[in-house]
Amino acid sequence: MTDILATLYGKILRFDAARPEWPERDRFLLSKGHGCAALYATLAECGFFPKDWLHNYYLNGTQLPGHSTHKGIPGVELSTGSLGHALPVACGMALAGKRDGKSHRAFVIISDGECDEGSNWEAALFAPQHKLDNLVIIVDYNKIQSLGHVKDVIDLEPLADKWRAFNWGVREIDGHDLVALDDALSNVPFEKGKPSCIVAHTVKGKGVSFMEDKLLWHYSSPQGDELIKALAEVDAAL
Amino acid sequence: MRNAFLETLYELALEDERVTFITGDLGFRVVEKFMENRPKQFLNAGVAEQNMTGIAVGMALSGRICCTYSIANFPTLRCLEHIRNDVCYHDADVKIVSVGGGFAYGAASVTHHAMEDLGVMRCLPNLTVIAPGDPVETRAATRAIIAQKGPVYLRLGKAGEPTVHAGEIDFRIGKAIRLREGNDATLISTGGMLWTAGKAAEQLAKAGIQVRVLSMHTLKPLDVEAVLAAARETGALLTLEEHSVVGGLGSAVAETLAEQLELKVPFKRLGVPNAFSPHIGAQDYMLTKHGLSPEAVAQSVTDFLKVARRPPQAADGGGDSKKAMS
Numbered sequence: 001m002t003d004i005l006a007t008l009y010g011k012i013l014r015f016d017a018a019r020p021e022w023p024e025r026d027r028f029l030l031s032k033g034h035g036c037a038a039l040y041a042t043l044a045e046c047g048f049f050p051k052d053w054l055h056n057y058y059l060n061g062t063q064l065p066g067h068s069t070h071k072g073i074p075g076v077e078l079s080t081g082s083l084g085h086a087l088p089v090a091c092g093m094a095l096a097g098k099r100d101g102k103s104h105r106a107f108v109i110i111s112d113g114e115c116d117e118g119s120n121w122e123a124a125l126f127a128p129q130h131k132l133d134n135l136v137i138i139v140d141y142n143k144i145q146s147l148g149h150v151k152d153v154i155d156l157e158p159l160a161d162k163w164r165a166f167n168w169g170v171r172e173i174d175g176h177d178l179v180a181l182d183d184a185l186s187n188v189p190f191e192k193g194k195p196s197c198i199v200a201h202t203v204k205g206k207g208v209s210f211m212e213d214k215l216l217w218h219y220s221s222p223q224g225d226e227l228i229k230a231l232a233e234v235d236a237a238l
Numbered sequence: 239m240r241n242a243f244l245e246t247l248y249e250l251a252l253e254d255e256r257v258t259f260i261t262g263d264l265g266f267r268v269v270e271k272f273m274e275n276r277p278k279q280f281l282n283a284g285v286a287e288q289n290m291t292g293i294a295v296g297m298a299l300s301g302r303i304c305c306t307y308s309i310a311n312f313p314t315l316r317c318l319e320h321i322r323n324d325v326c327y328h329d330a331d332v333k334i335v336s337v338g339g340g341f342a343y344g345a346a347s348v349t350h351h352a353m354e355d356l357g358v359m360r361c362l363p364n365l366t367v368i369a370p371g372d373p374v375e376t377r378a379a380t381r382a383i384i385a386q387k388g389p390v391y392l393r394l395g396k397a398g399e400p401t402v403h404a405g406e407i408d409f410r411i412g413k414a415i416r417l418r419e420g421n422d423a424t425l426i427s428t429g430g431m432l433w434t435a436g437k438a439a440e441q442l443a444k445a446g447i448q449v450r451v452l453s454m455h456t457l458k459p460l461d462v463e464a465v466l467a468a469a470r471e472t473g474a475l476l477t478l479e480e481h482s483v484v485g486g487l488g489s490a491v492a493e494t495l496a497e498q499l500e501l502k503v504p505f506k507r508l509g510v511p512n513a514f515s516p517h518i519g520a521q522d523y524m525l526t527k528h529g530l531s532p533e534a535v536a537q538s539v540t541d542f543l544k545v546a547r548r549p550p551q552a553a554d555g556g557g558d559s560k561k562a563m564s
Contacts, residue, residue, distance in 0.1 A: 079327055082319055088289040092296020099278045122289035
């Protein structure tokens with residue numbers, strides 16, 4: 001997901017870190033709020049708040065809780081953590097933008113496990129009905145959810161076809177391929193008058209050999225030697 | 239009440255283009271004027287209350303004042319977490335409007351009996367909870383909630399409720415309206431039971447019991463001052479609501495009274511038991527079946543006052559129970 005965030009904030013989104021409430025900004029909503037550590041790091045990198053806040057992530061009495069929170073954190077549009085909430089809100093933002101003649105767009109990252117939530121499919125039906133081509137979702141399709149692999153829990157396949165059947169413009173890409181991400185996100189809407197869905201195939205824990213596609217790392221934080229090894233592998237890939 | 243709300247909201251929508259009405263696919267023959275004349279301020283979200291609530295938040299965070307609208311439990315319980323996290327936590331300018339509170343859809347079955355909504359909504363932070371007593375209060379409440387920034391739950395009856403207030407009222411969110419003076423007891427009503435409370439008080443007056451009637455149109459924030467004044471000045475309180483006796487007005491008043499160390503006042507909740515109703519029928523029928531007709535309420539007040547006014551029993555009357563315990 002970090003590759004997706006880096007592309008969005010590095011090349012795609014219109015924002016001004018000095019004015020988080022700038023009315024013309026593109027809206028970004030992290031629906032999978034449990035991935036907030038990557039969002040916080042991205043926002044800090046962009047200058048929304050000091051980087052030293054990141055050292056206090058999840059600690060008592062500090063600013064950054066374990067799910068995306070708008071209160072007191074510049075740049076976070078919506079507090080998420082319960083799944084299936086951001087896409088409906090993004091529909092409202094996109095619809096208000098359309099009706100008010102604004103040019104801003106709404107981008108949402110949702111998880112694959114989160115596609116189990118019915119509210120997402122309520123919104124999936126709604127957005128094409130109202131021709132919300134200023135709305136883009138990226139499904140972080142890492143194939144793992146809380147208690148197992150997606151195909152073993154609630155299989156989503158054929159996922160891209162589901163979104164097509166709901167009348168979305170759809171592209172499937174490698175979610176770690178920065179060129180493909182840039183190309184897809186730079187070419188929204190894929191079809192005029194339709195919302196866009198990018199099914200981004202990803203690997204959980206990408207870039208760290210002992211983390212990739214392992215359920216354990218949905219829950220654990222690397223410590224000690226694990227952390228040193230993980231950072232070394234990520235650095236080596238840069 | 240539904241018509242009073244929709245007419246007033248339409249007037250407000252003409253005055254302010256931020257006012258947006260979002261329905262969950264309901265309102266046949268009552269929302270068409272709004273839909274046709276203010277299309278940019280009207281939205282049918284379909285039969286999807288979670289999405290409806292989220293859309294309202296997204297539009298409110300974009301500068302609009304949004305009303306979500308559906309019947310009975312659909313705009314509240316069905317999408318409760320979206321109200322909690324999205325509306326309330328973000329302090330979004332969203333007004334959740336339910337028509338058919340209580341037994342308005344009594345014959346439509348238990349799914350359509352809204353009996354817990356006030357209690358559940360009252361628990362949510364940042365949410366103002368209002369249940370107007372008649373069409374006059376509904377018009378005033380509609381104007382008040384649009385003028386007040388932030389989340390509101392507005393619980394309405396359906397249609398055809400009698401007008402209780404004959405003239406102008408001073409409607410302020412969080413301030414009870416005194417409908418009738420009296421010093422023998424106070425009947426505190428919320429929502430459409432106001433008419434019943436007034437009728438019961440009329441009947442009691444004929445029997446020489448003068449009951450103060452308060453319209454507690456705002457459940458949250460509760461008008462604590464009016465409750466305590468009624469307790470001190472009339473010496474006995476009853477609450478009346480078309481809602482479960484758990485969680486709603488009765489609970490709110492009980493919480494207030496229980497924390498008053500210096501004030502011991504007889505108190506009774508009149509409402510619907512915390513059970514799924516075994517009855518089927520129109521609103522009047524259902525209210526009668528649950529002891530909430532004006533006659534039954536008057537009788538409940540009379541019976542309660544007989545007990546409440548009885549002199550305290552002697553304190554040394556517990557000998558038998560002591561023996562039983564030993």
